[in-house]
Amino acid sequence: MAHVQSLPPLDIQRAPEGGEVGQVQSGWRLAVREFSRNKLAVAGLAILVFFVLFCFAGPLVYHSDVLNSNLQAVNLPPGSPGHPLGTDGQGFDELGLLMTGGQAALEVGFFAAFIAIVIGTLFGAISGLAGGVLDGTMMRVVDIFLSIPFLFVVLIVAVRYGSTVLSLSLIIGAFTWLVPARLVRGEVLTLRVRDFVSAAKVAGAGRWRLINRHLIPNALGTIIVNVTFQVADAILAVSYVGFLGYGLHYPHQDWGDMLSNGTTYMLDGYWWLIYPVGACIVLVVMACNLIGDALRDSLDVRLRRR
């Protein structure tokens, strides 16, 4: 019998170190990181936060009277004692007016965008998932409402029923849900053929569960981008309605109404009644547009830098 050579000693080589395992990066975290790299977007976010604080927390810090007119202090220029931005034609402090006027603009902007998104998302998701005749009919309804010049209908309703924050938000929301509906329908059409939807269907998910748990969360990127643009459009729409004279009136304020009143003093050279208000509108709308553009870029996987 041959001598069985003993096997060489077992030399188990350790597996090479894999290195540090980083924290799992979820899709949202990557998007947030991408967003924060875009300096303009961060500036836009800062501007928006500043205006929210300015309009809602400002009046708590800076006390001014925008309800009782003071005819001894009419049309004072900026720098007058007690009135950093001057006063308007009824003696109201301009800075206080900016703060309270902005409340209406921001409230209508966010509320109208919220209404539009909720209605539009549900409509688009149901339409996209259902398909067939129901889908065709629902999209024809969207086409019909899209053809209606929305500013005209807003003005007509405002003339007849008066304007409050609630009525303006409802009517603006009632006409701007169309674009999110179309976008969400497009996303749902892309998503419904994916495997996870088929898996959910096989597992017995009903239509509502599919919409709520699977389709809408995955379409959330498009929805969020659209929300920011809806807010910008709603604030512009409110300023148009206010400028034409159908916005909120005393004792409420809104920026469009302030601009409209200020225009009567243009030839007198009272610039502080016009340009600060206009600058506020432009800054808020620009901030929303910047945030929306950056969100669109950061949620698009193809554009992401590694």
Added chain:
Amino acid sequence: MTTYLLRRIAISIVVVVGVSIFIFALLHVIFPSPAIVVLGVKANRVAIAAWDKANGFDRPWFAQYLHYMNGLVHGNLGYSYKVNQSVTALFGERWARSLYLSGISLLIAVVIAIPLGIFQAVRRNTIGDYTLTAAAFTVYAMPVFFLGLILIQVFALTFPIFGFEASQSTSLWAVMTDWHDMTLPIATLVFITVASFSRYMRSTAMDTLAQDYIKAARAKGLPERLVLWRHLLRNACLPMITLIGLSIPVLLAGNLITETLFNYQGLGLLFFSSLNTEDYNVLLAYTLLGAVLTVVGNLVADMSLTIADPRIRLA
């Protein structure tokens, strides 16, 4: 191609009918009958009811709708009880002026936006591109009337070069040749339109520049000027066709805000004064006109794009 065309036209007709039903129903809810306007605010209910019956306002709203649509098809847009004129006559006075203002602004804006967008794409990420993008972004975020106010302040009040009110002449030729008064309204519209058009133009031109045929043309030794002129320009203009088609409703329905700001006697100002006097027949006709033009504009945009772009294959 023809089946696609016919299908699109059929869908457009359905949409127009749907829009007209909705708008008519909306206005019927808001303003059921002009009896109070005609008879005076102190008219009693019996008189109002009698007037309604005599003029067909007590019929069910769908019957009134059919009657209105019948009139519409025959060119009768309704009657304004506040100014005692037919709506067709009111529109007839003003549509040419609105068309001129919107048309010349659109033309100038397209002529400016195309080279501007191409310039921004060719010289991307340089100072020129950044400045123009920033300017376009700021103007895009501005309400139209604020831009108009700034232009009035700078060019009509501080440096009195132009007039701050648009030409009030009733003669279209006088309006067209009055550069002193018409420059600012046209400039306001042009800036706003260029701001949005040049954004599209820039991104389309950037996409087109990345295409292989541009590379091939450059590799063949074609001078850059000809590359831009022969290849880039034609292909980058395609979205502009869609944008122009989508601007058609504004062309005729008038630019509400600009006309109000500059007091230009066009269809937009007519809408605004009808709002103030609550002249609902004019408002109804105007909104319907806007809606029909939107549908027509979409149809024209789709059709022109299909004709212009041979890559679009129709099912």
